[in-house]
Amino acid sequence: MTTKSLGNPFDGDQSLIHAKTCGCPECKPGQEAPSVSLNLQQSPGQDAAVSESAMDSEAMMDRAIESAVVRSVFGHNDHSRRSFMKMMGAGTAAALLGSVFPMEKAKAAVKESLGKLEKTKLNVGFVPITCATPIIMAHPMGFYERYGLDVTVTKTAGWAVARDKSLAGEYDASHMLTPMPLAMTMGAGSTPEPFIMPAVENINGQAIVLHVDHKDKRDPKQWKGFKFGVPFEYSMHNFLLRYYLAENGIDPDKDVQIRVVPPPEMVANLRAGNLDGYLSPDPFNQRAVWEKVGFIHMLTKDIWEGHPCCAFACSQQFATQNPNTYGALLRAIIDATQYSNNPDNRKEISEAIAPKNYLNQPVPVIQQVLTGYYADGLGEVKNVPDRIDFDPFPWHSMGVWILTQMKRWGYIEGDVDYKAIAEQVYLAGETGKLMEEMGYTAPDKTYKTHTIMGKTFDPESPEEYARSFAIGRV
Amino acid sequence: MASLNVRAALLSVSFLILALGLWEMATQPPEAQTGMTEYEMLMGGADQESRVPPPSAVIKLAWAELSNPFYDAGANDKGIGIQLAYSVYRVLTGYLAAMAIALPVGFLIGMSPLMYKALNPYIQVLRPISPLAWMPLALFIIQDSDASAIFVIFICSIWPMLLNTAFGVANVREDWVNVARTHELSPIKTALTVILPAAAPTILTGMRISIGIAWLVIVAAEMLVGGTGIGYYVWNEWNNLDLASVIFSILMIGVVGMLLDLALGKAQKLVEYKE
Numbered sequence: 001m002t003t004k005s006l007g008n009p010f011d012g013d014q015s016l017i018h019a020k021t022c023g024c025p026e027c028k029p030g031q032e033a034p035s036v037s038l039n040l041q042q043s044p045g046q047d048a049a050v051s052e053s054a055m056d057s058e059a060m061m062d063r064a065i066e067s068a069v070v071r072s073v074f075g076h077n078d079h080s081r082r083s084f085m086k087m088m089g090a091g092t093a094a095a096l097l098g099s100v101f102p103m104e105k106a107k108a109a110v111k112e113s114l115g116k117l118e119k120t121k122l123n124v125g126f127v128p129i130t131c132a133t134p135i136i137m138a139h140p141m142g143f144y145e146r147y148g149l150d151v152t153v154t155k156t157a158g159w160a161v162a163r164d165k166s167l168a169g170e171y172d173a174s175h176m177l178t179p180m181p182l183a184m185t186m187g188a189g190s191t192p193e194p195f196i197m198p199a200v201e202n203i204n205g206q207a208i209v210l211h212v213d214h215k216d217k218r219d220p221k222q223w224k225g226f227k228f229g230v231p232f233e234y235s236m237h238n239f240l241l242r243y244y245l246a247e248n249g250i251d252p253d254k255d256v257q258i259r260v261v262p263p264p265e266m267v268a269n270l271r272a273g274n275l276d277g278y279l280s281p282d283p284f285n286q287r288a289v290w291e292k293v294g295f296i297h298m299l300t301k302d303i304w305e306g307h308p309c310c311a312f313a314c315s316q317q318f319a320t321q322n323p324n325t326y327g328a329l330l331r332a333i334i335d336a337t338q339y340s341n342n343p344d345n346r347k348e349i350s351e352a353i354a355p356k357n358y359l360n361q362p363v364p365v366i367q368q369v370l371t372g373y374y375a376d377g378l379g380e381v382k383n384v385p386d387r388i389d390f391d392p393f394p395w396h397s398m399g400v401w402i403l404t405q406m407k408r409w410g411y412i413e414g415d416v417d418y419k420a421i422a423e424q425v426y427l428a429g430e431t432g433k434l435m436e437e438m439g440y441t442a443p444d445k446t447y448k449t450h451t452i453m454g455k456t457f458d459p460e461s462p463e464e465y466a467r468s469f470a471i472g473r474v
Numbered sequence: 475m476a477s478l479n480v481r482a483a484l485l486s487v488s489f490l491i492l493a494l495g496l497w498e499m500a501t502q503p504p505e506a507q508t509g510m511t512e513y514e515m516l517m518g519g520a521d522q523e524s525r526v527p528p529p530s531a532v533i534k535l536a537w538a539e540l541s542n543p544f545y546d547a548g549a550n551d552k553g554i555g556i557q558l559a560y561s562v563y564r565v566l567t568g569y570l571a572a573m574a575i576a577l578p579v580g581f582l583i584g585m586s587p588l589m590y591k592a593l594n595p596y597i598q599v600l601r602p603i604s605p606l607a608w609m610p611l612a613l614f615i616i617q618d619s620d621a622s623a624i625f626v627i628f629i630c631s632i633w634p635m636l637l638n639t640a641f642g643v644a645n646v647r648e649d650w651v652n653v654a655r656t657h658e659l660s661p662i663k664t665a666l667t668v669i670l671p672a673a674a675p676t677i678l679t680g681m682r683i684s685i686g687i688a689w690l691v692i693v694a695a696e697m698l699v700g701g702t703g704i705g706y707y708v709w710n711e712w713n714n715l716d717l718a719s720v721i722f723s724i725l726m727i728g729v730v731g732m733l734l735d736l737a738l739g740k741a742q743k744l745v746e747y748k749e
Contacts, residue, residue, distance in 0.1 A: 128713055155550040157700035157709055161619070164610070168617035191614075264713040290518045291715065357551035360714040368516060375516035 117148055118322040122329065125156045125165055125174035128359045129263055129281040130369045131202045131310035132175045133349060134390055136359070138336035140352045146335070147328040155358075158262045159232040166315065167193055172322075173314035173329060175201065179402045181313040181425050183234040188412055194316040197394055198330050198427040199337065201310040204301035205369075205388030206237055207285040208244070209294040210277040211270055215378065218297065220248035229261035229269060229278035236309050239405040240300050241279040246471040247453050252409075253473070270294050281309070282369040282388065283361050288377070290365050295377030299387055304452040306389070308398045331438060333392065334431070338440055340390040346370040393435070394426040396446040397459035404457075404466040410473035418462040494529045501528040527718040535718045536725070550710070552702065554723070558730055561696065561703040564620070565688045565734075568627025572684065576632045577677070580639025581665065584673070590640065597636065605630035605691045609698055619699040626695045631684035638680025642673030674745035682738040689731045704730075 122144075126132040136153060138144050144151040156162045159177060163184060166174045181195035210217070217223065223245070230238040242252040252258055261269060263284045269275045271293040278284075279300070288294030300307060312333050319326040339345055350367040353359050359366060368374035372387035399422030406412045423446075432442035450457045457465055467474050543555030583590040605626045612622035646669050654664040696705025704727055711719035 152549045155700055155710070157698060157706075160610075161613075161699055164613045165619060168613065168619075170617070170619060264709075264715070267715060268712075287715065292517065355551070356710070357548045360710055360716075362518075362714075364516070364518070373516075375513050377517075379513065381513050381516060 117325045117328055119172075119325045120148060120150050122149055122151045122172045122325070123154060123170065124151050124329075125154050125162050125171040127156050127159065127162060127175055127263070128361075129310075130283050130353075130359070130366060130388060131205055131281050133353060133370070133388075134201055134333060134336040134340045134392075135175050135312060136353045137340060137349050138332055140358070141336070141339075141349075143332045143336040143339070144329075147332045149325070149328055149332060151329075151332075153358075159235070166195070166313070167191065169315075169318075171314075172318055172325075173312065176311050176313045177232055177235040177237075178308040178311045178398065179234040179236065179239070179406065180232075181311065182399060182402060182421060183406070183411070185425050186412060186421065188234065188406070195313050195425065196316050196319055196427055197311045197313040197425050198319075198431050199312040199333050199392040200308045200394050200398075201312055201337065201390065201392075202340075203306045203308055203389045203391050204299065204386060205309050206240070206279060206281055206300040208241070208277060208279050208297040208300070209266075209270070209285045209288050210297045211273070211275070211294055212292070212377070214276060215295060220245060220250055223250055223276075224255045226276040227257045227259065227274070229259055229266050229275045229280065231261065231263050231266075231280055233260060233411070234406075236300075236307060236402070237279045237281065239402065239409075240303050240307065242409060243405065243452065244279075244303050246469060249471075251471050267291055267293065283359065283365045286365050286368050286374060287361070289375055290362070292377075296374075299384065301384075301386065304450065306391075306450075307452075308395070308402075311394070312392075327434075330431070330434060334435060334438060334440070337390045337392040343371070343385055392431060393442060394428050394431060395443075395448065396422045396426055396428050397448050397450060397457075399423075399426040400447075400459045400462050401450060401452075401457055404462045407463075407466040408469060408472040408474055416463075419459075498528045498530060501526050527721070531718045532721050536722045539722060554704075554707065554726060557702060557704045557707045558726065561692050561705065562730065562734075564624050564696075564703065565627055565685070565692050568624040569631050569685060569688050571624070572628045572632040572635060573681070576635035576680075576684075577639055580636045580677075580680075581643055581669075583636075584640040584643025585665070585669070587644075590644070597633065601633045601637075605687075606694055606698065609695065613699075619701060623692070623695045623699055623703075627688045627692060630691045631688045634683040634687065635677070635680040638683070639673065639677045642676025642680075643669055645676070646672040671745070671747070675742065675747075678738065678742040678745055682735065682742060685734050685738055686731070689727075689734055693727055 124135060126135050139151060139153045154171070156165065156174070159180065162171070162174050162176060163180060165171045166176070167184070176197070178197070178200060181197040184193055184195045186192060228241060230241055232238065238258065241258065245252045245256065250256060259275070261275065261278065263280050266275065266278045266280050266284050267288050270278065270288055271291070277294075277297070285294075285296055289296060300309075312330075314326070340349060347367060347370075350370050351363055354361055354363045354366045369388060372382075372384040374382055374384075374387070376382050396419065400418045403412070403416055403418045403421060407416055428446035432444075432446070435442040447459045449459070466472070539554045543553045545553040546556060579593075583593055608626055608629055609622060612625045613619060616622050616625060650668055650672060651664065654668045659667070692703065693705040693708065696703035697709040698705075700706050700709065704723060708720055708723045708727075711723065
C-alpha cells in the first residue's frame, strides 16, 4: 500500500498533492525520503516517531486524520499550507491548530467508528481439503495477523462435526460447503439456526473419479448399479453428481447408490472396491491417481464452469455480536482468497498448506491440484489452470440454484421462498461493498444466469426450473 | 524354572524376528526408476500402487517420533507424547467421574435387593448401547467436543464398574455380615470394614474391565471429533493414507492400553485375600 499521500501535513517541505512537478523529497527519483521523525518529535499530534515504511495502521490512521484536518483548514490549497508551515515551523503550527481544533478527540472518534476488535482470539474450523486453501493459507502466510486477529485454525474430522461445532459456538467461523449454511438456516438436517455466508472459498475444484477397473466405462449410461461416494448430503458434490447422472438418464436414487463417505476414506474404499467412484473434493481425486487406484473421469468445471464449492460461514449471532471482529476476519478471508486466485502464488501456497499441521499431504499432489497441471490416471498430462479457482463473491443466484436442487431431490419440501433465503444467507451485497472498499472489483449485481451442462438456469423462475427436469422428486 | 523363562523369551524374540523378516521381504518398495517421463513423475514415480510399508520404515518413523515426543507445531500438529497425554487425560477424567457414581450406586443396589430389582431394567437397556452412539447427542447437549468425548468415556466405563460392584457386594458371605451384626457394628461401619474389603477384588475386576473399554473407545471418539489425542493422530495420518504412521500409532495405543491394564492389575493384587 502506498502511503505517499499521507505525508506529514505540518511539514512545509512536503507536498500533500504530489503532482507531476512535485519536488518534495519523496517524489524525487532515486532519493530516499528523509526520516520524518525529526520533525515529529516536537509535534504534539504524534506520540511515536515512525518512519514511512514502518508506519503501522494506527499511525497511518492518525496521519490521515491530521492531513484531512490540515487540508480542510487550508481549503485544499497546498501551496498556502506549505508557505504557512515553513513560516511557522511544524511544531508551532501543530500546537496552534491543536489549540483551536481537538485533534486528539477527532482521532479517537474516527478510530472508534472503525471499531475496536471485540475479540481477537478466534477459532476457525476447516476440513483438510484444498477447497479450504484461503482459510488455511491465511494462517501460515499471515493474513489474519494483518488484521489484528489471532486465529487458531482447527482441523475438523468431517462436515457433520464442523456443523455441530459451529452450532455449539466452539468455532467462531468455519469452512463449510456452500449448501450447508442454507440447510442450517432452514433446519434441514439440523436444528434451525440462522447462519450467514459472506464469502465463497473456491469455485470449481472437484472431480468425478472412477476405479481404474472402469477405464473402459466412460459413458455414464454404463454406470447402472455403481456405488458412488459424496462427502456430505448438503454438498455441491452431491448435487452435481446427481445432476450429471440424471442428465445422462441415470436416476441417482434408483439406478445407483450414493453414499456419504468422509473424504479420506474415499481412496481407501475405492481401493477396496467398496466404491466404484466418487465425486469428492481435492486432493482426494488427485490422491487416487497418485495411489494408482483411480482416474479422473471429468472435472466438475466441465459440468458447470465456475460453480461454487466451499464456503466461509459463521452464525448470524457471531457477526452481530462482534461486528468489527467479523469485518476484520472477512477482510482477511477476502484478501487470502484473492491472493489464492493468482496462479503465480499457487506453488508457494501448495508448500505452505501441505504440512502435517494443515492438509498433511504430499506437496506434488497439492501442487497438481492447485496449478491444474496434472496426471489424469489415464496416461495423459493435462493442463487446466482453472481446475480450481478462488472467488469470494457469493452470488445470490448460486444460492437459488442450490435451493432448486434441494427441492428437486426432496431435501426440502413445500413452498420455498428461494430468493429470500438466498439473500438472507449469502451476503453478496455486503461482501461486494467490502471488496470494492478493499480495492478489488466486485460485480454490480448479485443475480445472473448460469449454464449447467448446456442448460440455462434463470434465477428469476426457480420453481419452474426445479420442476423442469425429467428425473426428480417434485 | 529360570530356563523355561529364558527359553520362552528366546522363542518370543525369534517369532518377532521371523515375522518382521517376512513382513520386510513381502513389502519391498519397487525399484526407483530413472529417466521417468513427466507423466510418471506426476503419478508419484513408483510403478505399482502404494503398499503396506515395510517394518524398517515403521521403525524409522517410530524413532523419529519418539526422539521428539513433545514438540508442538501449532494446533493441528503435536508430538505423539502430547497426543497420548491428551487421550490419557480424557480417559482418566471420564473414568474417575464414572467411578464416583458407579461405586456408591453399585454398593447401594448390591446391598438392597429392592433397589437392584428397581434399577436393573434401566441398566440392562443402557448397558448395551455403543458408547459412540451417544456422541451426536452429547455434542448437541453439552455443546463442547472435548467434554463430549469425556462424557462418552464416562458412559462406557460406568456399567462394568456398577455391575461388578453390585455383584461383589451382593455376594459377600452371609456369615461375615452376621458376625458384624453380632458385634453390633453400625451399617456404615459394616459396609466399610466388612463388605468393602470382601467385595474389593470383584470391584477391581470391574474397574479393570472399564479402563480397557475406555481406552478402546477414546481412539474412536477422537477420530470422530478431531482436535487432539491419539485418535486424532490416527485420523490425521489416515487422511494422508500414511500407513507407517498408522501402524506406529496402533503400537502406541497397544502399549499405553497395556500400561493402564497393568496398573489396575497391580491394584487388584493389593486387595486380594485368601479365604
